[in-house]
Amino acid sequence: MAKPKVATASLAGCFGCHMSLLDIDDRILKLIDLVDFDKSPVDDIKEFTGPCRIGIIEGGCCNEENVRVLRDFRKHCDILIACGDCATMGGIPAMRNTIPLKECLDEAYLNGPTVYNPQKILPNDKELPLLLNRVYPCQEVVKIDYFLPGCPPSADTLWQALVALLGDKPVELPYELIKYD
Amino acid sequence: MNDLEVRVRAICQAHENNRTRLMDIVNAVQNEFGYVPGCALDAIAKECGTQRVAVQSLVSFYAFHSELPKGRHVIRLCNDIVDQFQDVQAVADAMVDEAGVPFGQTTPDNLLHLEWTPCIGMSDQAPAAIVDDVIFPRLTPAKAKALVKALKAGKSCAELAGRTGDGNNSHRLVKSAVHNNLRLRGDVIFADYHPGSGLAKALAMSPAEVVRDVKTSRLRGRGGAGFPTGMKWDFARQTDNRNKYVICNADEGEPGTFKDRVILTECPELLFDGMTIAGYATGSAHGILYLRAEYAYLKAFIEDLLAKRHKKGLLGKDVAGKTGFNFDIRIQMGAGAYICGEETALISSCEGRRGDPKNRPPFPAQKGYLECPTIVNNVETFCCAARILQEGPGWFAQKGSKGSPGTKLLSVSGDCEKPGVYEVPFGIQLQDLLEMVGADHPAAVQIGGPSGSLVGKAEFNRTICYDDLATGGSVMIFNQKRDVLKIAMYFLDFFIEESCGYCTPCRVGNVLIRERLGRFLNGTAESADLDYLTRLGTTVKFMSRCGMGQTSPNPVLTTLKNFPDAYRSRVKERKDKFQPTFDIGAALVDSQALAGRKSVHF
Amino acid sequence: MSTTIKMTIDGKEIQAHPDQTILQAADAAGVYIPRLCNMKELIPHGSCRVCTVRCNGRPQAACIQPVADGMVVESNTPELTEHRRAIIDMLFVEGNHYCMFCEKSGNCELQAMAYRLGIATPRYPYQFPHRQVDATHPDVLIDRNRCILCGRCVSASRDVDGKSVFEFVGRNSHKRVAVNAESGLGATALTGADRAAGVCPVGSIIRKRTAYAQPIGQRKYDHQPIGSDIEAAGQK
Numbered sequence A: 001m002a003k004p005k006v007a008t009a010s011l012a013g014c015f016g017c018h019m020s021l022l023d024i025d026d027r028i029l030k031l032i033d034l035v036d037f038d039k040s041p042v043d044d045i046k047e048f049t050g051p052c053r054i055g056i057i058e059g060g061c062c063n064e065e066n067v068r069v070l071r072d073f074r075k076h077c078d079i080l081i082a083c084g085d086c087a088t089m090g091g092i093p094a095m096r097n098t099i100p101l102k103e104c105l106d107e108a109y110l111n112g113p114t115v116y117n118p119q120k121i122l123p124n125d126k127e128l129p130l131l132l133n134r135v136y137p138c139q140e141v142v143k144i145d146y147f148l149p150g151c152p153p154s155a156d157t158l159w160q161a162l163v164a165l166l167g168d169k170p171v172e173l174p175y176e177l178i179k180y181d
Numbered sequence B: 001m002n003d004l005e006v007r008v009r010a011i012c013q014a015h016e017n018n019r020t021r022l023m024d025i026v027n028a029v030q031n032e033f034g035y036v037p038g039c040a041l042d043a044i045a046k047e048c049g050t051q052r053v054a055v056q057s058l059v060s061f062y063a064f065h066s067e068l069p070k071g072r073h074v075i076r077l078c079n080d081i082v083d084q085f086q087d088v089q090a091v092a093d094a095m096v097d098e099a100g101v102p103f104g105q106t107t108p109d110n111l112l113h114l115e116w117t118p119c120i121g122m123s124d125q126a127p128a129a130i131v132d133d134v135i136f137p138r139l140t141p142a143k144a145k146a147l148v149k150a151l152k153a154g155k156s157c158a159e160l161a162g163r164t165g166d167g168n169n170s171h172r173l174v175k176s177a178v179h180n181n182l183r184l185r186g187d188v189i190f191a192d193y194h195p196g197s198g199l200a201k202a203l204a205m206s207p208a209e210v211v212r213d214v215k216t217s218r219l220r221g222r223g224g225a226g227f228p229t230g231m232k233w234d235f236a237r238q239t240d241n242r243n244k245y246v247i248c249n250a251d252e253g254e255p256g257t258f259k260d261r262v263i264l265t266e267c268p269e270l271l272f273d274g275m276t277i278a279g280y281a282t283g284s285a286h287g288i289l290y291l292r293a294e295y296a297y298l299k300a301f302i303e304d305l306l307a308k309r310h311k312k313g314l315l316g317k318d319v320a321g322k323t324g325f326n327f328d329i330r331i332q333m334g335a336g337a338y339i340c341g342e343e344t345a346l347i348s349s350c351e352g353r354r355g356d357p358k359n360r361p362p363f364p365a366q367k368g369y370l371e372c373p374t375i376v377n378n379v380e381t382f383c384c385a386a387r388i389l390q391e392g393p394g395w396f397a398q399k400g401s402k403g404s405p406g407t408k409l410l411s412v413s414g415d416c417e418k419p420g421v422y423e424v425p426f427g428i429q430l431q432d433l434l435e436m437v438g439a440d441h442p443a444a445v446q447i448g449g450p451s452g453s454l455v456g457k458a459e460f461n462r463t464i465c466y467d468d469l470a471t472g473g474s475v476m477i478f479n480q481k482r483d484v485l486k487i488a489m490y491f492l493d494f495f496i497e498e499s500c501g502y503c504t505p506c507r508v509g510n511v512l513i514r515e516r517l518g519r520f521l522n523g524t525a526e527s528a529d530l531d532y533l534t535r536l537g538t539t540v541k542f543m544s545r546c547g548m549g550q551t552s553p554n555p556v557l558t559t560l561k562n563f564p565d566a567y568r569s570r571v572k573e574r575k576d577k578f579q580p581t582f583d584i585g586a587a588l589v590d591s592q593a594l595a596g597r598k599s600v601h602f
Numbered sequence C: 001m002s003t004t005i006k007m008t009i010d011g012k013e014i015q016a017h018p019d020q021t022i023l024q025a026a027d028a029a030g031v032y033i034p035r036l037c038n039m040k041e042l043i044p045h046g047s048c049r050v051c052t053v054r055c056n057g058r059p060q061a062a063c064i065q066p067v068a069d070g071m072v073v074e075s076n077t078p079e080l081t082e083h084r085r086a087i088i089d090m091l092f093v094e095g096n097h098y099c100m101f102c103e104k105s106g107n108c109e110l111q112a113m114a115y116r117l118g119i120a121t122p123r124y125p126y127q128f129p130h131r132q133v134d135a136t137h138p139d140v141l142i143d144r145n146r147c148i149l150c151g152r153c154v155s156a157s158r159d160v161d162g163k164s165v166f167e168f169v170g171r172n173s174h175k176r177v178a179v180n181a182e183s184g185l186g187a188t189a190l191t192g193a194d195r196a197a198g199v200c201p202v203g204s205i206i207r208k209r210t211a212y213a214q215p216i217g218q219r220k221y222d223h224q225p226i227g228s229d230i231e232a233a234g235q236k
Helices: A016-022 A027-034 A064-076 A085-089 A092-098 A101-111 A155-166 B003-014 B019-033 B038-048 B052-059 B081-085 B088-099 B141-152 B197-203 B207-216 B229-238 B259-266 B268-282 B293-312 B343-350 B379-391 B393-397 B430-436 B484-498 B504-522 B528-543 B547-551 B554-562 B564-568 B584-595 C022-028 C078-094 C109-116 C152-160 C228-235
Strands: A005-010 A052-058 A061-063 A077-083 A131-136 A146-148 B073-078 B112-117 B129-131 B134-136 B182-184 B245-250 B286-291 B328-333 B374-378 B407-414 B420-425 B442-447 B453-456 B474-479 C005-009 C012-016 C052-055 C058-061 C072-074 C140-143 C166-169 C176-179 C205-207
Touching: A005 A016, A005 A064, A016 A052, A016 A155, A027 A155, A052 A064, A052 A085, A052 A155, A061 A064, A064 A077, A064 A131, A064 B584, A077 A085, A077 A155, A085 A092, A085 A146, A092 A131, A101 A131, A101 B584, A131 B584, A146 A155, B003 B019, B003 B038, B019 B038, B019 B052, B019 B328, B019 B343, B038 B052, B052 C166, B052 C176, B073 B088, B073 B141, B081 B088, B081 B407, B081 B474, B081 B484, B088 B112, B088 B141, B112 B141, B129 B141, B197 B268, B197 B379, B207 B229, B207 B268, B207 B379, B207 B393, B229 B268, B229 B374, B229 B379, B245 B268, B245 B343, B245 B379, B259 B268, B259 B293, B259 B379, B259 B407, B268 B286, B268 B293, B268 B328, B268 B374, B268 B379, B286 B293, B286 B343, B293 B328, B343 B374, B374 B379, B379 B393, B420 B430, B430 B442, B442 B484, B453 B484, B453 B554, B484 B504, B484 B554, B484 B564, B504 B528, B504 B547, B504 C078, B528 B547, B528 B554, B528 C078, B554 B564, C005 C022, C012 C022, C052 C078, C078 C109, C152 C166
Parallel strands: A005 A052, A052 A077, A077 A146, B073 B112, B182 B420, B245 B286, B245 B374, B286 B328, B407 B474, C005 C072
Antiparallel strands: A061 A131, B073 B129, B129 B134, B407 B420, B442 B453, B442 B474, C005 C012, C052 C058, C052 C072, C140 C205, C166 C176
């Protein structure tokens, strides 16, 4: 029987959640026994090769490409996990949500105290995905099945959640594994 | 010290620098300057021996106070649901057109400021507006335009008030265009009454006997909650505090009620007798009439009547010749906060604070105004009490229905031929009422205002009384063309605006309910949202601190129950597991404009 | 005159003093009723509503309601736990709670309550409100993004410090904590040593230069749920 497939992506995140996944140490060998990875930075597969059992999303949606990828995950994955604080509540990128987009760009590229930009250029290559008006937690864009909070969620949290889901068991995390920092 | 500070100090001193009279002080500053500037906050705090932030706390709470200048005339147009269904929007558009500024803004010459206000107690003559304490009922776009034009030309509101209404609306101290629309007189409230007659009978008895009579009559509070009046009076009577207070709740803010307005206009003596009787029964020398700011046009008239009662010996020392019984009544003006209709919030407001409800226990009858035993009753309740003393408790108890003796004033508005005030015996069937008022194809009736329930045709056979359809008096009739969810949304918006913000469920929960109810109106609702609304509404109802919070989800909960199809018919099931509420187009508008290019992916 | 009364909480019979609230009596008996705004030394505020229990069947805030002989209190029921979760969810989405860098994380009572109730993420949409930060004071900071309007600072400043530096202004969802000076906290009478500077259950009012003193793993709620101390005392 073919192994269930897992896909992962980092949207508006810092890859910390992916690092945490790698932090499961030697259990990664067990994980490889349990699953195959499809689209994921772990194996550098860029597009889905087919339907997946589990999708793990790090980061919220700050630009249009994030939305496209997240919807793609929703289409291909039976179970979608919002992994980490950015995915579940927007995280640090969402701090811009109370500031108009233009002010954010001006601060980042023109007025910030460490900015050197004598030609006053705002990045605007036609291939650059456009920013959204604010950062959206994943559940505001697609339906999410499970939430793993943490910045990042600990390796144990990720491991326990994955093992439970792969065994068709409910994800029940003990006190020490639900943390928001 | 600048001129403004000098004048603010004078206002404070006119109120004896009394911290507990902060409402009056701030009202006076607001009236004089059109706002309460920062330096006034400091000046008031200094004079009254309190903190600047404590004054700011009060000023920032009430809708009729403002920390920023708003213009010489503030036009407050009522946006109640009945006004909305009578096309108040067209009236608003006419005002905006003539004033040249949108609602929420002041004209550049600082002459006019337009804003929306919740129910001003004129639902039977909607659309209506208040400008400088003057009521402009039955507005049309043409009238609204003319009003703004005349204000721009320098006319005063008093000149523009128009033809005075019936009864005491034409009194020289009222001179208002308001109509009483008193459609049905019963024999408790609106029967003839000789001022002082109920009071005389009360004073011939002992206070304990008066309380006994009120108990025997089985009178219950007319404001909506229905607490037995005699029991409340007895609690206060039995306390041994020297200072006790009798407060009349004339903060009639429940959307769709206006019956207290008609009592205050047409039979205020009955009310004053009732308050004085309560003072005698409970051993109190102090009465306070808390009058909502929207009824400020009645203030001079009421003050004059109180002064006359003084002259006649019906107020003051040894009232009506009863040695040792002293009683006085002062008016406390509100400043536009619905929550002050809640009795402990009303007490907070009388004490010169923001209108936060208080924790209970202790109950007001034990510890109320300024920590003294206090009874708070509705205008109509006091009137009933006076009539009970005049006619006897047995006479009263046999009226109405078994658990609900007496009559009830109903404020009827909405889709009917004869909106106005009806004094009906308790136990009247809704169907009979609807026929009496000439209801036009009624499909839904809001009983008891937003905090009550919206009932459909299947329930028109129910009766109006404490044990079935309880109401403080508001009856809003909606025909089959009205959208039940829009009604619910309006009421919810009302509660969100009027929440004092003290407790979590009411402050946050209703905002979240609005978001989800909005999905049913904008076509993004799914069936799971029905359960979400029910659960959230139940939590707000169960966990909220005061009566307002506990009833605030009723517009949604009662429509979910009584009009389930209005919700279900708008549910769309989706298979893609995308969130229908996420609108990629809207999320990219800003970015596309800034980048000057189209989306890469969508 | 009897000095104690008998009542039950979740079926457990306990003794209480007649002048206690339900919350005080439960604490003394080692029964933890979740709460947020309440703080032992301060006058109960009754605003968060987390401590709502069924008292003889009716909902009452345990921090306000006095005990009575024969009173039957239900607290640890699925119904009440669900309502409490909903309240905590509301507080999280109402403000901007960035636990990942908050100085109070690990010692925060709001966060700890969410942990205790097993909340992975709030069920409601985040509101992302615009809130003000006031760093004008040399020793104390207010970050209103994190404020849950519990009123502890208002009460501590007024009733303990005798200064009334804080007060609520505005109403409905615009209600916020203001300070007694137009230009900000730095112009008030507050000092870093004031009780009001140390009562905030969340990271809204914090003393400057005291952050991150304890490493992760050694903070108050890293291993033990909030309320464990009260429950442990009850086990003895």
